[in-house]
Amino acid sequence: MRKNIVAGNWKMNKNVIDAQQLMAQLLEYKKENATNCEVWIAPPALYLMMARDIFENNEVGVFSQDMSEFAAGAYTGEISADMLQSIEADGSIIGHSERRQYHGETDAACNKKVKAALDKGLIPVYCNGETLEQRKSGKHLEVVKAQTEEALFTLSAEEIKKVVIAYEPVWAIGTGETATPEQAQEIHAHIRSLIAAKYGQEVADEISILYGGSVKPDNAKEIFSQPDIDGGLIGGAALKIEDFSKIIEGFNN
Numbered sequence: 001m002r003k004n005i006v007a008g009n010w011k012m013n014k015n016v017i018d019a020q021q022l023m024a025q026l027l028e029y030k031k032e033n034a035t036n037c038e039v040w041i042a043p044p045a046l047y048l049m050m051a052r053d054i055f056e057n058n059e060v061g062v063f064s065q066d067m068s069e070f071a072a073g074a075y076t077g078e079i080s081a082d083m084l085q086s087i088e089a090d091g092s093i094i095g096h097s098e099r100r101q102y103h104g105e106t107d108a109a110c111n112k113k114v115k116a117a118l119d120k121g122l123i124p125v126y127c128n129g130e131t132l133e134q135r136k137s138g139k140h141l142e143v144v145k146a147q148t149e150e151a152l153f154t155l156s157a158e159e160i161k162k163v164v165i166a167y168e169p170v171w172a173i174g175t176g177e178t179a180t181p182e183q184a185q186e187i188h189a190h191i192r193s194l195i196a197a198k199y200g201q202e203v204a205d206e207i208s209i210l211y212g213g214s215v216k217p218d219n220a221k222e223i224f225s226q227p228d229i230d231g232g233l234i235g236g237a238a239l240k241i242e243d244f245s246k247i248i249e250g251f252n253n
Contacts, residue, residue: 008238220250
C-alpha cells in the first residue's frame with residue numbers, strides 16, 4: 001500500500017550512548033507531533049534490538065542497513081532475514097549504492113535478498129540509481145530500468161506491492177552536482193511506468209518510491225510535493241533530530 005515515508009539511514013555513525021539519545025529524541029518528537037508520513041530508521045546492526053525496545057509501540061519503523069541473501073550458515077558478519085524477524089524488525093535496506101560500490105553487490109544478489117526478506121514478512125527497501133558517468137552519458141533511464149527489472153521483476157504482483165523502492169542519484173551524492181526536484185521526479189515517474197508496464201497501473205500506484213538524494217530541511221517540501229515521490233531515504237540529515245524532524249515536516253501542509 002502506497003505510503004508517505006521518511007526513512008533515516010544512519011550508516012556507520014553514532015556510538016551506543018549517542019544512538020540511544022537520538023532514538024529517545026525521535027520518540028519524544030513522535031509522541032508530541034502528528035506526522036503525515038511514516039518514520040523509519042536504519043541504525044547500525046548493533047543497535048537494532050535497542051531500537052526495537054525504545055520504539056516498542058511501533059512509533060518508528062526499525063530497519064537494518066543490509067541483510068544476507070542466505071537463510072543461515074557460515075557467512076561471517078552477515079544478518080539473516082530470520083534474525084531480523086526474530087527481533088521484530090520491520091525490514092531492511094537492500095542494494096544501497098555504498099553496498100554496491102564497496103562490496104560489489106549486484107542486482108542479482110539484491111533479487112535474492114528481496115525474496116528472502118519477503119519470505120519472512122519483512123519490508124525490502126530496494127535502492128537503485130545511476131552514477132555520474134552514466135548520467136552524463138545519457139544512460140540514466142536505461143541503467144535504472146535494468147536495475148529495477150533484474151532485482152524486482154521476478155516477483156509476483158502481490159509481492160512487488162510489498163516492496164519500497166528508493167531512487168539514489170549516485171551522481172548527486174558528494175560530487176558537487178545537484179539533482180533538481182524535476183530530475184528526481186523524472187526518474188520516479190520512469191520507475192513507476194516500468195512497474196505499470198509489467199504489472200499494471202493499479203499495482204504501480206500502490207508502491208512507495210522514495211528519493212535517496214540529498215534531502216535537507218530547506219528542500220524537503222518541494223521534493224515531497226512531486227507527484228511520484230513518496231518520501232525520502234535520508235543520510236546525514238537523519239543524524240540530528242533538528243534536521244530530521246524538519247524533513248519529516250516537509251509532508252505537513
